[in-house]
Amino acid sequence: xxxxxxxxxxxxxxxxxxxxxxxxxxKAFFVGGAICVIGQAITDLCIxxxxxxxxVKIITPIILIFLGSLLTGLGVYDKxxxxxxxxxxxxxxxxANSIVSSAMEFKKEGYVMGVGAKMFTIAGPVxxxxxxxxxxYGFIYWIVNIVF
Amino acid sequence: xxxxVGDRTLEFSERINxxxxxxxxxxxxxxxxxxxxxxxxxxDEYFGEKTYEKAxxxxxxxALNSALQKGxxxxxxxxLIASGDLLNQCISSSYSVRDNDVPxxxxxxxxxxxxxxxxxxxxxxxxxxSQYAAGVTSSHFCSAERQFRQPLEYxxxxxxxxxxxxxASAALIVGKKKTNITVKRIAIGSVIDFLVxxxxxxxxxxxxxAVDTVVHYFNDTGTKPQDYDMILSGDLxxxxxxxxxxxxAEKGYDMQNIYNDCGLMIFDNKKQDxxxxxxxxxxxxxxxxxxxxxxxxxxxxxxxxxxxxxxLMSTTASQQGESIPAxxxxxxxxxx
Numbered sequence: 001x002x003x004x005x006x007x008x009x010x011x012x013x014x015x016x017x018x019x020x021x022x023x024x025x026x027k028a029f030f031v032g033g034a035i036c037v038i039g040q041a042i043t044d045l046c047i048x049x050x051x052x053x054x055x056v057k058i059i060t061p062i063i064l065i066f067l068g069s070l071l072t073g074l075g076v077y078d079k080x081x082x083x084x085x086x087x088x089x090x091x092x093x094x095x096a097n098s099i100v101s102s103a104m105e106f107k108k109e110g111y112v113m114g115v116g117a118k119m120f121t122i123a124g125p126v127x128x129x130x131x132x133x134x135x136x137y138g139f140i141y142w143i144v145n146i147v148f
Numbered sequence: 149x150x151x152x153v154g155d156r157t158l159e160f161s162e163r164i165n166x167x168x169x170x171x172x173x174x175x176x177x178x179x180x181x182x183x184x185x186x187x188x189x190x191x192d193e194y195f196g197e198k199t200y201e202k203a204x205x206x207x208x209x210x211a212l213n214s215a216l217q218k219g220x221x222x223x224x225x226x227x228l229i230a231s232g233d234l235l236n237q238c239i240s241s242s243y244s245v246r247d248n249d250v251p252x253x254x255x256x257x258x259x260x261x262x263x264x265x266x267x268x269x270x271x272x273x274x275x276x277x278s279q280y281a282a283g284v285t286s287s288h289f290c291s292a293e294r295q296f297r298q299p300l301e302y303x304x305x306x307x308x309x310x311x312x313x314x315x316a317s318a319a320l321i322v323g324k325k326k327t328n329i330t331v332k333r334i335a336i337g338s339v340i341d342f343l344v345x346x347x348x349x350x351x352x353x354x355x356x357x358a359v360d361t362v363v364h365y366f367n368d369t370g371t372k373p374q375d376y377d378m379i380l381s382g383d384l385x386x387x388x389x390x391x392x393x394x395x396x397a398e399k400g401y402d403m404q405n406i407y408n409d410c411g412l413m414i415f416d417n418k419k420q421d422x423x424x425x426x427x428x429x430x431x432x433x434x435x436x437x438x439x440x441x442x443x444x445x446x447x448x449x450x451x452x453x454x455x456x457x458x459x460l461m462s463t464t465a466s467q468q469g470e471s472i473p474a475x476x477x478x479x480x481x482x483x484x
Contacts, residue, residue, distance in 0.1 A: 003395050005356075008342040012352040015394075016387050017308040024305070072301050081303020088303050097303050105299035108199045122302065 028087030031080065035091045039064055061092055068093030072100040098122040150274050154368025156361070157335045164270045166329035166444075166481070167221070167280060167321040169437040170214025172207050174289065174315030177426075177434065180415045185438035186316075187214045193290055193315070200291035201239060207317035208233070208244035208286045215282065215319040215437075226250045226321070227278035230268040232261040233286045233429055234313075235295060240286050259354075259383050260337070260458030261285040262318060262433040263477035267334045269322050270479075279323055286317035287428030296347075296463055309349040311385045311427035314414055318433025320441075329444045333369065333480040337361035339460065341473040347461065351388020351411070351424055353472035354457040358384060359395040361455060361476040366401060373406050377449045380440065381476070382432035382456035383411035385424035410435035432456040444483035452481045 003011050042063050046056045068091075071077040077097045081088045088094050099119055106118035120127070151159045171187050178189030188210060195203035195210075208231065216223060229248070231241040232255035245252050257264040265283030272278040290300060292313040298304055322331060340360050344353035358381050366372060373379055373396075384392055389409040396403055410432040411425035436454055443449040455478040461470065 003391075003398060005342050008344070008356070012344060012349065012387075012391070015391055016349055016352065019305075019307055072303075075301060078301045078303045082305060084303075085305040094303065097301070101299035101301035101303075104301055105294055122298065 024085050027083050028085050030087070031084035032087030032091060035064070035088065035093055038067075039091075064092050065096040068096030069100045072097045073104070077101075095123060095126065098126075150271075153333070154364070156337070156364040157333055157368035158271075159333045159369075160270065160274050160331060162274065162324060163326070164273050164322055164331040165325060165327040166331065166441060167323045167325055167327055168215045168219030169318070169320040169441050170211045170216075170218060171316060171318040171434050171437040172210045172214065173430070173434050173438075176289070176420070177314055177316055177414060180420060182414055182435065182439055185442070186434065187211075187438075193288075200288055200294065201235060202243075204233065204235070204240040204286050204288040204291050204317070205243045207288065207315075208240055208284055208319070211286070211317040211437075212244075212282060212284055212319040215321050219280075219321050221280060221321065223248050223250060226280050226282050228253065228269060228272045228281040229284060230255055230265040230272070230281065231284035232256050232265060234258065234292050240288075240291075241284065244284075257456070257475060257477065258458030258460050259287070259427055259429050259431065260456040260475050260477050261429040262320075262382070262436060263334075263454060263456035263479050264458075266320050266322065266331065266479055267336065267477055269320070270331045270334060273322050273324060280321055280325075281323070282319055282321045284317070284319040285429040285433045287313050287315065287430040289313045289315045289428075292428060306423060307348045308423055309346075309351065309385070309387045310423045311350060311383065311411060311425050312415065312422045313428040314383075314426040314431040314434060316428070316430030316434035318430060318437040320437060327445075328447075328484040329441060330482045331479060332482045333365075335361055335365040335368065335478040337364075337476040337478070339473045339475050341471055343471040345466075345469065345471050347466050347472065349387060350427060350459040350472065350474075351383075351385035352391055353388075353459050353461075354474040354476065355384055355388040355391035355395060357474035358382075358388075358392050358455055358457050358476040359399065361478050362396065362453070363399050363401065365453070365478050365480075373401050373403050376406060376451045376453050378440070379403060379407045379453040380432075380435070380455065381407075381409045382458075383425070383427040384409045384457055385411040385427065386417065387424050388457075413439065429456075440481070444481055447483060450483050452483075454479045454481060
């Protein structure tokens with residue numbers, strides 16, 4: 001086969017090593033699971049200490065966000081993410097990491113155009129499409145309730 | 149006058165010599181296999197400055213000063229500084245020379261800048277504009293990450309074909325004063341686009357440009373790979389270098405053991421977990437000035453083809469779905 005512009009894409013795909021998907025999935029499963037276990041432990045502890053369900057639903061995310069932010073600031077979360085991938089990006093700690101890492105990175109450009117403007121460069125799309133998805137969900141839920 | 153050979157290559161009629169060269173690298177590069185080759189290894193990624201951009205500027209000044217010192221020259225002896233880097237508007241380069249009062253040409257060739265800047269400097273000496281001219285380039289892992297990719301502390305994953313931007317700056321001074329390293333020929337590459345869109349596989353995007361330039365050069369000069377002690381590409385990395393070998397072999401040029409890639413030499417990919425290898429302007433610059441030229445000076449190497457390769461995309465073009473055009477410029481260095 002002669003390598004040319006038209007078959008190059010196919011050839012490059014053969015030459016390029018794939019990500020170790022199974023290994024990555026296993027790591028993501030355990031790290032993501034561990035973060036959830038920590039979340040559950042915090043929840044159970046709060047309930048044990050007498051907090052109501054409404055308060056617990058606020059306290060647990062606050063603590064997880066704090067931990068995600070702290071580990072980002074200490075330079076640990078990116079090392080975790082390198083191995084865990086989606087396992088540490090998807091939980092709320094990963095959301096905190098995306099905001100805090102952007103804020104830290106762009107502090108040099110000032111608090112307004114740096115931190116303020118760049119803080120949500122990664123998290124922004126997640127928020128936008130999260131809200132859009134919940135609107136669609138709400139709409140479907142509303143229709144279903146009317147019909148049935 | 150220099151003589152044009154074939155359609156891409158220029159052969160210098162007078163001896164254009166490498167007067168001196170200098171480099172500075174970051175801590176991570178200083179832990180790699182070439183650690184003993186570099187002039188200065190800086191452990192602080194800020195290099196004592198407040199921002200990564202300022203650090204990169206200072207690295208260029210440091211590399212140039214190192215070259216000037218080794219060549220027993222002053223900054224005022226230079227008639228031209230040709231330099232470039234990866235940052236928007238090439239700020240590391242222009243900011244590093246703003247107090248020098250030396251004519252300056254800012255270049256953008258992405259990671260091909262080391263060869264490009266030395267080509268421009270050599271031409272300026274050949275045509276009589278300069279007695280001494282410097283080619284300088286730099287890249288900084290942290291300043292490149294923040295401009296092209298994600299924040300440093302963001303916990304994302306990178307693909308096996310991704311490369312790590314080298315933190316390094318290199319400077320090379322050419323002139324007509326006699327030394328034992330000569331810039332014999334240069335070949336200027338054209339922009340080649342094989343429609344690769346994956347910004348994490350720049351080696352694959354750049355390999356066809358490298359093949360195009362080297363094949364033109366061989367055709368122009370009537371030489372073959374075996375005529376050289378070493379053929380080096382800039383930063384194709386593991387994937388790109390393997391493609392380069394395949395494509396060159398298909399054109400009838402078997403590279404065998406003569407060929408290597410600076411991106412594969414600067415890091416130990418397994419130990420340092422650098423995926424496909426190093427990239428960035430400083431990658432080929434540091435390997436050229438740290439590894440290749442000292443071996444040409446000592447006589448261990450006699451005839452070297454050095455080819456820096458650049459991927460010419462931007463984040464805007466990538467986000468708009470554009471493919472990655474690439475270019476490769478080649479220099480033939482000879483020793484005595």
